Amino acid sequence: MVTARQTRLRTRALALCGAVGLPLALTGCGGSSDDTKPPTTPPAASSAAPAASASPADPDAAVKAAVLASYSSMWVEQMKAYRVASPDGTKLDDYATLDALSAFERDLAHMKKNNTVIRGELGHEPEVTELDIDVKLPTATVEDCIDLSKWQTLDTKTGKPIPLPTAQPLRYVATATVERWDEGRWMVTAYKPDGSRSC
Template identity: 30%
Template sequence: MRTRHSRRWTICLISVALLGVTAGCGTGPEVAAGPLAGPDPVPAAHSAADEQAAGKAALTAYSGYLEASRVASARSDPGHPALPRFLADPLLTRVRVAIRDAKEHGALRTGKLVSDPTVVSVDLATQPPTVQIQDCLDATGYRLVYAKDHRVVPGTRGGRYLATATATRYPDGRWLINAGAAHQDQPC
């Protein structure tokens, strides 16, 4: 029974903690803290250069998110200061909860997560503007281990799989990753 419980928390933790990229929506304070969306009666025309700049900024935020998440997970630090520089709610909260859960179970992440992201769409006409990112993540060298002896947590798996993320431009001009999903059932 203990093994079954261990597997359950491990599977739950892996699905959330590996990247913490899960899609979601909020109806409470998350929405109030989210990007401001106002009426835009006349959609502005955006040049290819504007879209390219937005894509580049979104990829920078995505890369920063992966690195900040990796460092915070390795240190078991859900309050790591780099996380809010690249993440926004609801994803920020989910990543912090996943890191905290791993810490409470005596686990942390080690190794390297290899990423190969691409921009699949840019929508600057919506309020707020968004960029969709698709990534082939290689987590074969990125492991959840017990902090005490660095044994791999049973039931954790690496591999290569598809991940998607949404970057949103906030009123202060920053592009932050605020939603995403890990598609571990879709190898790449």
């Protein structure tokens, strides 16, 4: 097992939309309040294709790169869904499952009920902090620094942005559990943001 850092993180301080996968309150910053239509293609996250957190000599570099590729792909699909408050037309379930997917689906249902969508970009700085591949179910832990500086939640009825709560950090830590399933795909099975940990 390779351990760079271990953090066990939790959060659910979601004010208006109750989203677990989203920044803690689904109320964002950045973007334009007149941006009421989803873009044809979502803006890429600032670290959509992160480099593996390993040196060239790291024997697990390729595995870490595969873990981060799946994690980043999940975020791309998640942002597509959050821009329209619906998973329809996305491949979110190709990358997220179990607790992570259930939480994202609850987020989307809450967003739809509250007439909110997401605009702007969400910054990421993910790295693999734990890797256990010599077991029946290979598992990795990804730690990510979430950046809300270009993030915004939009009220679709008014077309106006919803401000972040004053206590909401603009940068905070989140962790994801990623498992390699029988078909060889790495799947995000749990995602836990923690607004009490800044980064």
